[in-house]
Amino acid sequence: MLFFSYFKDLVGREVTVELKNDLAIRGTLHSVDQYLNIKLENTRVVDQDKYPHMLSVRNCFIRGSVVRYVQLPPEGVDVELLHDATRREARGG
Amino acid sequence: MAAAEEESAVKEPLDLIRLSLDERIYVKLRSDRELRGKLHAYDQHLNMILGDVEEIVTTVEIDDETYEEIVRTTRRTVPFLFVRGDGVILVSPPLRTA
Numbered sequence: 001m002l003f004f005s006y007f008k009d010l011v012g013r014e015v016t017v018e019l020k021n022d023l024a025i026r027g028t029l030h031s032v033d034q035y036l037n038i039k040l041e042n043t044r045v046v047d048q049d050k051y052p053h054m055l056s057v058r059n060c061f062i063r064g065s066v067v068r069y070v071q072l073p074p075e076g077v078d079v080e081l082l083h084d085a086t087r088r089e090a091r092g093g
Numbered sequence: 094m095a096a097a098e099e100e101s102a103v104k105e106p107l108d109l110i111r112l113s114l115d116e117r118i119y120v121k122l123r124s125d126r127e128l129r130g131k132l133h134a135y136d137q138h139l140n141m142i143l144g145d146v147e148e149i150v151t152t153v154e155i156d157d158e159t160y161e162e163i164v165r166t167t168r169r170t171v172p173f174l175f176v177r178g179d180g181v182i183l184v185s186p187p188l189r190t191a
Binding site for chain 2: 001002003006020036064065067068069070071072073074076077079083085086087089090
């Protein structure tokens, strides 16, 4: 639940989602669900020369299970808040 | 049990990671990737948020002529990174010299 809540608060921000097939997509986080499926808007592929077939994709749904990383905007990370939430979650909250 | 003792006791594997909160940890991932970064959040799947992350990717290429293995490592740094837990192989806390 921790990361679901965290990503919900991140809606509207620019993130870069890196997939397990090495494709990296940058876009505005539109929505997220409990599986950490992600919908991005105004997307662009980071390495357009390598993946030209993605040029016309402007928004997309990404299945949570194929995500490797999400690069987060520094202003969207409240370290203290994350620590507290993590400790709560670790206690079984 | 005293409250302080309860905080620091390692009874189950995830307790070790709890004690590494706000510390720099080493994470080994699938597909020959390694991360070093400060642990800011995690859950029971080992999804994590790391700060000041250095990623090291190791690739092995075979030389066309000599058939020798050429090991290359590529490094990059990312300010804040969410890591999906299903790629995690191991997590190692910082060395504690006490």
